[in-house]
Amino acid sequence: MQDKKTKILLVEDDTNLGFLLFEFLESNNFDVKLYRDGISGLNGFNSSEFDFCILDVMLPQMDGFTLAEKIRSKNRKIPVIFLTARSMKEDKLKGFSIGIDDYITKPFDEDELLLRIHSILNRVKNSLVEDRQMEYKLGKIIFDIQNQVLKFDNESKRLTTKESKVLAMLARSENKIVSRDEIMKEVWGETDYFIGRSLDVFISKIRRHLQVEPRIKIDTIPTVGVILSISE
Numbered sequence: 001m002q003d004k005k006t007k008i009l010l011v012e013d014d015t016n017l018g019f020l021l022f023e024f025l026e027s028n029n030f031d032v033k034l035y036r037d038g039i040s041g042l043n044g045f046n047s048s049e050f051d052f053c054i055l056d057v058m059l060p061q062m063d064g065f066t067l068a069e070k071i072r073s074k075n076r077k078i079p080v081i082f083l084t085a086r087s088m089k090e091d092k093l094k095g096f097s098i099g100i101d102d103y104i105t106k107p108f109d110e111d112e113l114l115l116r117i118h119s120i121l122n123r124v125k126n127s128l129v130e131d132r133q134m135e136y137k138l139g140k141i142i143f144d145i146q147n148q149v150l151k152f153d154n155e156s157k158r159l160t161t162k163e164s165k166v167l168a169m170l171a172r173s174e175n176k177i178v179s180r181d182e183i184m185k186e187v188w189g190e191t192d193y194f195i196g197r198s199l200d201v202f203i204s205k206i207r208r209h210l211q212v213e214p215r216i217k218i219d220t221i222p223t224v225g226v227i228l229s230i231s232e
Contacts, residue, residue: 005031006121009050011041011067012083013059017106021054024110030117038062045071050078052117057084057091068098076148077161079120083108089194096198099160102189119189136171139213139230143171152212159209162187166202170218170228179225 008030012018018034025032033048035041038059045053053071057064068080080100084091095103101120104113136143142151148164150157159167165187169178184191184199203218203226210216215231 005029006051007031007033007049008117009033009035009041009045009053009055009071011035011038011054011059011064012056013037014056021110021113024114028114036060038064038067041067042070046074052121053078053080054117055080055082057082057095065094065098068095068100072099072160076158077124079124081113081116081120083113092194093197093201096188096195097201099162103194116189123186123189136168138171138210138228139215141210141213141216143167150209157209163202163206163209166199167206170206170226173228175227175229177221177225177227180223183226 008025010018010021010025010032012021012034013036015036018036022032022034030052033044033050035044039061041055041059042062053068055064055067059067064082064084068082071078071080076099081102081104082095082100083104083106085106092103102116104116134145136145140152143149144151145164145168148159148161150159166183169183169186180196180199181191184195188195188198200220203220207218210218217229217231219227219229221227
């Protein structure tokens, strides 16, 4: 029986690039739906089921940042790649703070895009296998990895996909240093300055989520890594 094709939402307003990417991805065994603006892309996402999103940042009617946020509000786990001509540091940090999986600056090599898509899909698949129906007890907090939820007393807090992945790596290695490069490669697929800054933002968010349990401590060892510990 033939495997089901990965269905990709492609939102790109450049007519020529959009057509070339559509043809390239279809020729590599993906099922692709192409939209030319943010509103039609969002409507397409809401009216069908997708496994992956590739979004331009500078879109008419609704920009890629807004579109990504709306998509993630519907599906926190779906992978998202930004395609953009903008390479400003602030744009990259904003994209990663939303929780996107990758950020590729135009012009780019199509084969590189294909490798990044497969890398992200493999990480998602491996993560689902590794973390299926798993929970960690962090002091009085229960971390439900499968549902990306922190439970404390009668309250719960839902995490983003990247927050959940980072915390899962720290929880699995309690009282041991997890290197920054290891986290970045596992969660983002690569390492660079911008991803490092984004990791720092996510660590700060996770600390805030866990502050209801004062016994939990997350220490950052400069240039080395991060360690989660729980006092008695």
